Amino acid sequence: MSTARNNILQRLRAANSSPITKKTSNWQPPRLEKKERLIQFKKSLLAAHTKIIETTEESWAQELIKIATSKHLTQWLYSPLTESGIAFSKEITNQACDIQLTPYDQTVEAFKDQLFHQIEASFTEVQAGIAETGTLVVLPNKSEPRLMSLVPPVHVALFRESTLLSNFSELIELEDWAKKGLPSNALLISGPSKTADIQQTLAYGAHGPKTLIVLIIRS
Amino acid sequence: MSTKNNSYKTNKPKQIYFFGTCLIDLFYPEAGLSAIELIEREGVEVLFPQQQTCCGQPPFNSGYNHEAIDVAAKQIELFSKPIPIVVPSGSCAGMMKHHYPELFANHPMHSKAVKLSTRVYELTEFLVRILGISLVDKGKPIKVVMHTSCSARREMGVTEDGLSLLRQLKQVEVCEPERAAECCGFGGTFAIKQPEISAAMAEDKCKAIMQTGASQLVSGDCGCLMNLGGMMEKNKQFICNEHLADFLLKRTQTNEKSL
């Protein structure tokens, strides 16, 4: 055990810590009724410059193709292991569109150059949504690795209204992360990348995706 | 500090202490007299202990606690009756109400300091929330800009009390300068120790005050008045300035003194 560690802990233990404040707070995370959630969710997403397309289980794949063709995006990153990834791939074949799918089925080192320099868009699922702040809960895993929602300049996310939660506290409770531990990386994504570092003027696409499109499958 | 209970009246005290403050004593004594008259008019007896001097804030703010304790202790002993102490300054009221307990922590006079602090009222707070005074304007139409000191605003939470008193005067148009909540730069010894920063703050505040087009500046704190009034006078920016108590009394008196 390092000396620095011991010295630091020793000094901390030697102090009389100040009493915890006697003030009480009645703060509760804001709860939204189910019917209010989608309204708040969409409002927050739109305010953050996210594009929204409301759709259904039957038609989302077609909407996705439409996005690709209207924005002339032909180089897509996707997961061949998820239901929606497979569905996307099928739809492309059905419609015989000019879309090149790159599966994220190998380590990033194997195709880093392509990821950074050729891929124009990515398509991922979303585990849940948070209504209060207009947030997508993305939990990268072996099927949909971390960089899918970061590197490509366009990110399209498939979201189901049935997974919409009120607030972040609810998410933590539901996932039971305190007991189970978290995944190696958990992400809350609330819009396309942005910055106001130049004279407080908003600009999008600083380092992450410049465009975030959410396909909302209504319940 | 919310002023939600702005209009509640507790039982009107028969007697109160008046703590004049050292700035009013030497530079604005008429403001002290006006404040006292506003209170006496409501049938409250005002006691003015002659041995009072200063609340001790100047050395306290500079970190010279012993000097502050020495003088503050004398005020605590002097204002010993369990009656309200009314202070015509947000800054001095704040010192006595919020900082005396802290100043006298670990001191034999701690419990006396705490007890005194519970009896301290800033003037406008006292007039509005305890006396619930009603003002009838006898003056001519005028536009007035109100400057609320940082202590009055943040420590004593009496911004609305001062403004509500002015709003009672029907012929008075009340306004606040732009960035009303920003400090005017006085800060007591700050103006002496960091004069350039203080002046920059005061200049901006004076500019904002002049931009309101008001013909009169009022404030519940003489430190701010001295700071802003002095600067505007030097810069030949012509606007009258006086303590809120003076203004309220003049507007509501029925004799040759009223405007």
Added chain:
Amino acid sequence: MKNHFREQAVNALADTELRDNFRGAMDFLRDKRLSAFPDSDELSELRTHGHQIKAKSLSRLPELLEQLEANCIKNGIQVHWAETPEQACEIIHSVIKKHDGKLAVKGKSMVSEEIALNHYLEARGIESLESDMGEYIVQLADETPSHIIMPAIHKNKEQIAHLFEDKIEDVKYTESVDELIGTGRRILREKFFEADIGISGVNFAVAETGTLCLVENEGNGRMCTTVPPVHIAITGIEKVVEKLSDIPPLLSLLTRSATGQNISTYFNMISSPRKEGEKDGPEEVHLVLLDNGRSKMFQDETLQQTLRCIRCGACMNHCPVYSRIGGHAYGTVYPGPIGQVVMPQIEGLDKQGEMTEGCSLNGACGEVCPVEIPLPKLIRKLREQKSARPSRQGKEVFAWAIWKKIYGIPFLYKCFTYAATRFRHVSPKSISPWTDYRTAPKPAPKTLHELMLEKERLTKMQRIK
């Protein structure tokens, strides 16, 4: 070497472009924060809640640090402890050397500024490139950040446009913010791609789960902590938080207080390096826990409250002094009110005592602090410590001693005020520095004390009648 606060402040005040830049920026950030907290009751409850959470974590600081370490290690994160900036830099350098790293990309981290990491690495042949747009701009200009959230806040877009044109190859002058950001994106993307090492700070470190949380809008933080094979995170020991459930209210307070956003674009929770079967993420994650005076701050019951700080910047945004002199004038890593409290404690009052005077105790900072740190009280407390030092100014000691005599002895007070009023016509017209900017205050003909005596006599006489 002493920091010359007043001198620096005076120079800053004379820079009209700087004054304008800051005025615009501060007004903008104040409005943003106000809009994010429309309900003052909710704000009050949330601030108290945040205060409680941080106070509770601090009351258990040593155990929580041990718990954080244990859980991080369990998750595969390597934990290092550093008492001083030098130790921290050495640790980071040795990790980089082990991997033969030549290029490090950095997310925004005030702690890394505190330890002067970039200079340390560059002196040893390692390029340490800032990737946050504001930090990138500041690094290009060979300056330091002037604000803890928006590092290039002291520059307007024309100045940045000129900077890019001067310092970046093949970039023409443009004031289009989109184009400027596009340039930054293009250049930094290549660096993310090539970098051997990613360095970041930490906004919250959760002891319960061994998780490092990062708040950002740009995506560079995620790039730094995900693309390079090695991620090194550095944090002050006070950033540890007890439970995961503590995070949502703290996050809400942070983003709304800092930039008026309900949430930042990305909230990144890192709990382990790349796991078996995962296809990206760093192979190694390191956490450096830095003391650098924090355990010393912990010793004083009052000053310990400094450690609640969640680095939102609201205090400086609302400070009338900071708004006019800007961050650089303080001459310290942390500027503004939090700087005035933290820096004298880290570097000592001998070096940083003067900056505690750059405050009018107006209280705007304490009013907006999301975790209710009583900043004015702490600044005053440091002045108290300063006045007790043998090196305190003789003039000031003498002045307060005289003041005590005059105001402490009613008879002397009466003599003094009598003289001041009776000799008012010869009262000094020139009392520098007051009268450099204002007319001198003139004593009244009679004091309130005298007028009250007269009033009492008159009342008595009328009663007799």
